Structure formats: structure tokens, C-alpha cells
Amino acid sequence: MGGLREVAAPFVVPGPSGVAIRTRLKHLTADDETVLRLVADHLGSLASRDLKARCAAGLEHDREQWAERKRTLTQESSSRWAGSITKATHDQWALARRGQLAYIQSLQAGIETITHRLSRPVGEEGTKQAPGGYRSRREWFAKSRRLRVLEDRLQAVRANREAGVVCVVRGGKRLLNTRHHLEQAQLTEAEWRARWEAGRRFLQADGESGKPFGNETIRVTRDGEVSLKLPAPLAHLANTPHGRYVLTAPVAFAYRGEQWADRVTANRAVAYRIHEDVGRGRWYLTASWTIPPVQTVPLAAARAHGLIGVDTNADHLAAWRLDNHGNPVGEPLRFGYDLSGTAQHRDAQVRHALIRLLHWAERQGLAIAIEDLDFATEKTREKHGRRKRFRNLISGMPTSRLRVRLVSMAAELGIPLVAVDPAYTSRWGAQHWQKPLTTTTRKTTRHDAAAVAIGRRALGHPIRMGAPPRPFRHWGRTAPPPHDRSDRVGHRTAQARPGTLGREGNRPRIPGPRTRSVRAGGGANAVDQNAQHRSGRSAEHGFWHQDSLPLSL
Known part of the structure; x- marks a missing residue:
């Protein structure tokens, strides 16, 4: 860091x-x-x-x-x-x-x-x-x-x-x-x-x-x-x-x-x-x-039900829907545009891509998260030296035109926009999300992974897996095992809810009878599961060690 x-x-x-x-x-x-x-x-x-x-x-x-x-x-x-x-x-x-x-x-x-x-x-x-x-x-x-x-x-x-x-x-x-x-x-x-x-x-x-x-x-x-x-x-x-x-x-x-x-x-x-x-x-x-200033919704309300992360590129917009826990939902979408030709043609291409993105977000009822891009100081030859193709690439990205169009069109449809810092989103997205999200039927690109990183940053979740842990020990990625109960096939991809208790945590007392003889909360060790004499519990096997990743929820 x-x-x-x-x-x-x-x-x-x-x-x-x-x-x-x-x-x-x-x-x-x-x-x-x-x-x-x-x-x-x-x-x-x-x-x-x-x-x-x-x-x-x-x-x-x-x-x-x-x-x-x-x-x-x-x-x-x-x-x-x-x-x-x-x-x-x-x-x-x-x-x-x-x-x-x-x-x-x-x-x-x-x-x-x-x-x-x-x-x-x-x-x-x-x-x-x-x-x-x-x-x-x-x-x-x-x-x-x-x-x-x-x-x-x-x-x-x-x-x-x-x-x-x-x-x-x-x-x-x-x-x-x-x-x-x-x-x-x-x-x-x-x-x-x-x-x-x-x-x-x-x-x-x-x-x-x-x-x-x-x-x-x-x-x-x-x-x-x-x-x-x-x-x-x-x-x-x-x-x-x-x-x-x-x-x-x-x-x-x-x-x-x-x-x-x-x-x-x-x-x-x-x-x-x-x-x-x-x-x-x-x-x-x-x-x-x-016109009077449009009353913007609070940030918490904009990301209450998740949002759509959007990565801006030279020829397309990569978008992926995320739930409020930062999990990618469904399949990624791509909205392409062609920036060759006259200025009127380029402007029409940008507007067509944006309206398709906004109509999709309107059907989902979600906000849009996008990077607060500004390449004013990033496209000089002193910054990138001989990398002329990369300089031409970022110079051709319609960041200012797209930003102005997106703000006005989203306000007309009532769709909130969440701007995030663009630092490290492409790098960390490819490093931590491209491979886990790739399956036999879906090839995740760097741009799709960057869209996930942008959405997670807008939701307040960490992008990297090595980020500081949450209060719960199991706050990580987990998914149904592929064919057995181990993780040898690859990293887990889903994410537990913030309020879900860990395997070894004390369970809350649930009111109401659970058996005919013992009421809820009864017994000396009703809450502390480790103190009970059950097979596989730490009270019975003192040498048992918790793995770095949870085995179940």
C-alpha cells in the first residue's frame, strides 16, 4: 500500500x-x-x-x-x-x-x-x-x-x-x-x-x-x-x-x-x-x-439494491450488474460505438450506445456506476513516451462528450449516477476478478472485470482480495464446490451477506419452543456450540484448526 x-x-x-x-x-x-x-x-x-x-x-x-x-x-x-x-x-x-x-x-x-x-x-x-x-x-x-x-x-x-x-x-x-x-x-x-x-x-x-x-x-x-x-x-x-x-x-x-x-x-x-x-x-x-438543480438521491439510496458498473473504452461500454453485496449478477453486456467518420456520426454513435445502456438500467431499476475519467494530463508524450498507440487510444476516448451526454440523459430518465475514482480499477479487476468470473461458457474480458471493480468501489466494497478484512471472519468469496468439498479447482466467486454469522460463531437465541421438552434458549450450553459434545466440534478435538476460507455457511 x-x-x-x-x-x-x-x-x-x-x-x-x-x-x-x-x-x-x-x-x-x-x-x-x-x-x-x-x-x-x-x-x-x-x-x-x-x-x-x-x-x-x-x-x-x-x-x-x-x-x-x-x-x-x-x-x-x-x-x-x-x-x-x-x-x-x-x-x-x-x-x-x-x-x-x-x-x-x-x-x-x-x-x-x-x-x-x-x-x-x-x-x-x-x-x-x-x-x-x-x-x-x-x-x-x-x-x-x-x-x-x-x-x-x-x-x-x-x-x-x-x-x-x-x-x-x-x-x-x-x-x-x-x-x-x-x-x-x-x-x-x-x-x-x-x-x-x-x-x-x-x-x-x-x-x-x-x-x-x-x-x-x-x-x-x-x-x-x-x-x-x-x-x-x-x-x-x-x-x-x-x-x-x-x-x-x-x-x-x-x-x-x-x-x-x-x-x-x-x-x-x-x-x-x-x-x-x-x-x-x-x-x-x-x-x-x-433549470433548477435536480435533487440527487443519497449515495446509500443509490446503491441500496445494487447497481450497474460501467467501464468506458475506446470502442464500447462494458457493463455488469452487481447486487448490493458486490456479487456479479447475470451476464456482462457490451454497448459498442464507432468513433470514425464525421463529428455528427461520432456523436450519434455515443448517444445510441448511452441510450441502450440507460434503457437497460431503467428496466433493472438500478443506478449506474462509472469512472470519473479525465485524461487531460495523461495523453502527453512525456507521460507515455514512445507508446504512440496507447496515446492515440486514450486521446480517442470520448470521455468529456460521454460524461456530458450521460449526465443529461440519465437525469431525464431519473437514473442516478455514481462516480468513482478510476485508480487501479482495470489492473485490480483483471488481477482479482477476470479469472474467477471466467467459466467454460463465458470468457470474461479485462473490461468486464473492470466493470465489476468499478461497481464494487461504488458500493463501498473492496476490489482486491487482500483488502482489510470485514468484522466477520468469513467475509470473502465462496461458492458451491465443483465436485467435492475442497477448493483445489479455483477461487470461490460468490460473497456472503454482511450479517451472516460464521461457522464457529455463537448462534442467537430464537424465541419459541423448538422441542417438546426443552424450550428455546434452555440448557447451559445452548448458545455456545463449541461447548457441546458433538462430533467434529472443537470441544471434542482440541487440535482442530479453522481453515483460511470457510467450508460452509
């Missing part, structure tokens, strides 16, 4: 705090698309200027500067558009600060790993707790140069963070870099330019409770009529009074449409965003609103 890190306690995952639904704006006329592009381009230019001003202020920014920026934007748009732009700017700046901190932590982890390996002799093998030295003098020299590069980067990023300087690209850094690799991206310059302009547009408005239909800037009525409050320089494009432009075709939300209709009918706040998918040539409308 000396080299193992402390394992965090399991907890029930809180539900989502907001809802977002999307629908397509169909049957738009050419005038509609022209107005949407003009408004989005104008507001996008204002958002770029505001972001530049916010980044220039750095840590010296205060409420006075915020109010001044909003007044400047109001003159060229409206007060509500200005409020939406400044709020989005602050969110983007805060996101850049969080990314900057994560980058610093990644650089620190890489520097620590390289420094440790450079201090070890060349060719020294590593252990499970710490890596060894580099393979050759050539690699040692290359890594010593990389160490200086990382130290310089860390020093520069730390200086920027202390000064409040962040690096932000409106439209996305990835799309910006694609401009230099158009052939590899299979794009022409015109196609890239269209995507770049669409990514830098701004057409979103925050909701307001008490206003008509929950939003004064982008208004969507219960019948699906969409209208925009045009900025002041574009007010001449309005086709209705009060400087508003109404789109030709109505919209409808197929998913959560009733919830959205209830909110707009009650004039509760709903935020909207309109954006163009240039690749498909379509326009979309996204509606979002906050």
Missing part, C-alpha cells in the same frame, strides 16, 4: 443545470438569409472589437470599463444586443484563462517527467510507480533540449498569466490554422473563407423573464414565428413595425417542444442563437434555458 495513491470516495453526480434544444430554420427565402448574414456580420464585428478591448484591459478590468464598453456598443446596436455581446466576451475571456491554466499544468507535468527521467541512468527500467531512464544517450540528449524548450514556454505562459494576457481567436484556432493546409483539409480558399466568416458571426441573445415570450431581441412565439430586433444601422431592413424583421417560415422544436412552449407561454427567459452550417447550407436555431 505504500506506493498506491489515496482513492477518493464515490459520490452521486449532480444533474445538469440547463437545457439546450435545436431545430432547423427551413424554407428561408433569399431575403431572409441576406438579412441574417448582414445582422450577424455587423454584430460579429462589434463582438471582435469588444473582445479586443476586454483582452487589452487584462486584470485591470472593472465595472466602470464594462459599463463604458456597453455604452459604446449600444450606440451601434441596441442595449440588449450590447448586453449579450459583453456577456459573451467575458465568458470567452474566462474560458481562455482556464485554458491557460490547464496549459501551465500540462507543461509542469511534462517538465517533472523529463527531469526525473534525465536524473536516472541511461537504460534503467522503470517501475509501475515511476518511469526509468531513457533508452539511449541520443534520446537523453534530445529530451534535455526539449526540457529547455518546455521551461521557456512555461516561463512565457506564466508571465502572460500574471499580466492577464490571453490568446483568443474568434472563429477558432483550428479553423484559422486550416488556412495553411487547404489541400489536406480538401477545401478551396473560397470554401474556407465562407466557414471563417460564418464562425466569426454573432447572432445570439440572452433571455429575459417577464418580457413577451421570454426574449425581446430574438423572439419566437408559441406558434413558431421568429423575429429579430435589428441593430440601429440596419433598421431600414425591417418588414414589421418597431424595427423588427420576421422570418418567412415558422419553426418547431421536436425535442422538448412542450417544455419550451410552456416557458414562452409563461414569458419565462429563453436564450436563442442562430448560426449557419456552411458545409450543409443550412441555418439552425438553438434555444436554451436554465
Whole structure:
């Protein structure tokens, strides 16, 4: 236990705090698309200027500067558009600060790993707790140069963070870099330019409770009529009074449409965003609103009747049902998905696998236990060296996307989620559970064994057989013997109940008569079974010794 890190306690995952639904704006006329592009381009230019001003202020920014920026934007748009732009700017700046901190932590982890390996002799093998030295003098020299590069980067990023300087690209850094690799991206310059302009547009408005239909800037009525409050320089494009432009075709939300209709009918706040998918040539409308925090069930209630342990892998979810004593029940299940292809295809694959898992859990009436995975610091080349296939494997695992999807979908179905520490679950599951759970008709994989380990940790049971014993001596695995009364065939696989008494324990006195002559609890040695003169008892044979595992229950 000396080299193992402390394992965090399991907890029930809180539900989502907001809802977002999307629908397509169909049957738009050419005038509609022209107005949407003009408004989005104008507001996008204002958002770029505001972001530049916010980044220039750095840590010296205060409420006075915020109010001044909003007044400047109001003159060229409206007060509500200005409020939406400044709020989005602050969110983007805060996101850049969080990314900057994560980058610093990644650089620190890489520097620590390289420094440790450079201090070890060349060719020294590593252990499970710490890596060894580099393979050759050539690699040692290359890594010593990389160490200086990382130290310089860390020093520069730390200086920027202390000064409040962040690096932000409106439209996305990835799309910006694609401009230099158009052939590899299979794009022409015109196609890239269209995507770049669409990514830098701004057409979103925050909701307001008490206003008509929950939003004064982008208004969507219960019948699906969409209208925009045009900025002041574009007010001449309005086709209705009060400087508003109404789109030709109505919209409808197929998913959560009733919830959205209830909110707009009650004039509760709903935020909207309109954006163009240039690749498909379509326009979309996204509606979002906050919801009260979902009341999570206590941990004891979530695992009262057992749960389902789930192991996340690069191409499937391995699941196994466990009872409340930690025993695997039934057969393991696998929910596969294919993460090749487009982003929409990958997202659909993840959603399809999750909904099958959740429907199974709903039929069983059980909670789901899953690892609290985060590979942010685990997929660097300094961590795993030349193991490129393993780095690609963990980089391809959709941990963040799966976590967000699972939380929202489980909350919708009312299924509790229990998150556990992922430390050693795969290793200990394969070591202690893969072989005992393998039979002539079932081949248990490492992933199935890891699902059992995850479920046992969520239930509060030990994973390893060498864990500290429970108050009862027989608290271990036991099962019907295969063909005789010995254990030579293999380890026992089932587990006794926590309250079951051992073979040599005193039996409780049961009220009521048990024989015609002696009442329950009668006699001097009625409770102490060892004191009675019975064949095979320790009172008769002083040399008898209790085995390490029980022979019966």
C-alpha cells in the first residue's frame, strides 16, 4: 500500500443545470438569409472589437470599463444586443484563462517527467510507480533540449498569466490554422473563407423573464414565428413595425417542444442563437434555458439494491450488474460505438450506445456506476513516451462528450449516477476478478472485470482480495464446490451477506419452543456450540484448526 495513491470516495453526480434544444430554420427565402448574414456580420464585428478591448484591459478590468464598453456598443446596436455581446466576451475571456491554466499544468507535468527521467541512468527500467531512464544517450540528449524548450514556454505562459494576457481567436484556432493546409483539409480558399466568416458571426441573445415570450431581441412565439430586433444601422431592413424583421417560415422544436412552449407561454427567459452550417447550407436555431438543480438521491439510496458498473473504452461500454453485496449478477453486456467518420456520426454513435445502456438500467431499476475519467494530463508524450498507440487510444476516448451526454440523459430518465475514482480499477479487476468470473461458457474480458471493480468501489466494497478484512471472519468469496468439498479447482466467486454469522460463531437465541421438552434458549450450553459434545466440534478435538476460507455457511 505504500506506493498506491489515496482513492477518493464515490459520490452521486449532480444533474445538469440547463437545457439546450435545436431545430432547423427551413424554407428561408433569399431575403431572409441576406438579412441574417448582414445582422450577424455587423454584430460579429462589434463582438471582435469588444473582445479586443476586454483582452487589452487584462486584470485591470472593472465595472466602470464594462459599463463604458456597453455604452459604446449600444450606440451601434441596441442595449440588449450590447448586453449579450459583453456577456459573451467575458465568458470567452474566462474560458481562455482556464485554458491557460490547464496549459501551465500540462507543461509542469511534462517538465517533472523529463527531469526525473534525465536524473536516472541511461537504460534503467522503470517501475509501475515511476518511469526509468531513457533508452539511449541520443534520446537523453534530445529530451534535455526539449526540457529547455518546455521551461521557456512555461516561463512565457506564466508571465502572460500574471499580466492577464490571453490568446483568443474568434472563429477558432483550428479553423484559422486550416488556412495553411487547404489541400489536406480538401477545401478551396473560397470554401474556407465562407466557414471563417460564418464562425466569426454573432447572432445570439440572452433571455429575459417577464418580457413577451421570454426574449425581446430574438423572439419566437408559441406558434413558431421568429423575429429579430435589428441593430440601429440596419433598421431600414425591417418588414414589421418597431424595427423588427420576421422570418418567412415558422419553426418547431421536436425535442422538448412542450417544455419550451410552456416557458414562452409563461414569458419565462429563453436564450436563442442562430448560426449557419456552411458545409450543409443550412441555418439552425438553438434555444436554451436554465433549470433548477435536480435533487440527487443519497449515495446509500443509490446503491441500496445494487447497481450497474460501467467501464468506458475506446470502442464500447462494458457493463455488469452487481447486487448490493458486490456479487456479479447475470451476464456482462457490451454497448459498442464507432468513433470514425464525421463529428455528427461520432456523436450519434455515443448517444445510441448511452441510450441502450440507460434503457437497460431503467428496466433493472438500478443506478449506474462509472469512472470519473479525465485524461487531460495523461495523453502527453512525456507521460507515455514512445507508446504512440496507447496515446492515440486514450486521446480517442470520448470521455468529456460521454460524461456530458450521460449526465443529461440519465437525469431525464431519473437514473442516478455514481462516480468513482478510476485508480487501479482495470489492473485490480483483471488481477482479482477476470479469472474467477471466467467459466467454460463465458470468457470474461479485462473490461468486464473492470466493470465489476468499478461497481464494487461504488458500493463501498473492496476490489482486491487482500483488502482489510470485514468484522466477520468469513467475509470473502465462496461458492458451491465443483465436485467435492475442497477448493483445489479455483477461487470461490460468490460473497456472503454482511450479517451472516460464521461457522464457529455463537448462534442467537430464537424465541419459541423448538422441542417438546426443552424450550428455546434452555440448557447451559445452548448458545455456545463449541461447548457441546458433538462430533467434529472443537470441544471434542482440541487440535482442530479453522481453515483460511470457510467450508460452509
